[in-house]
C-alpha cells in the first residue's frame with residue numbers, strides 16, 4: 001500500500017516517537033499505523049533502535065529529557081553519516 005499519508009507518517013516518525021506531535025497528529029499517526037503495515041514496520045524499527053540506544057545510555061543520573069535529546073541527536077547523526085557516506089564514497093575529510 002502506498003498512500004500519500006505514508007509520506008507524512010515517515011517524516012513525522014521521530015517527532016512521534018519523541019512524543020512531540022500535537023495530539024491530533026499523533027492520533028492520525030496511530031490510526032494510519034493500524035491500517036498500513038509498511039509504516040507500522042518503520043515505526044517499530046525506529047522504536048527498536050531507540051530502545052537499543054536507551055539501554056546503552058541508561059544512567060540514573062541523566063534526566064529523561066536529556067536522554068531524549070541525546071537519543072534524537074544520535075539518530076540524526078546516524079542518518080547524516082549514512083547520507084554522507086552514500087553521497088561521497090571514499091572521500092575522506094581531513
Ligand SMILES: [Zn+2]
Pocket residue numbers: 003005006007009032036038039040
Ligand atoms: Zn503508510
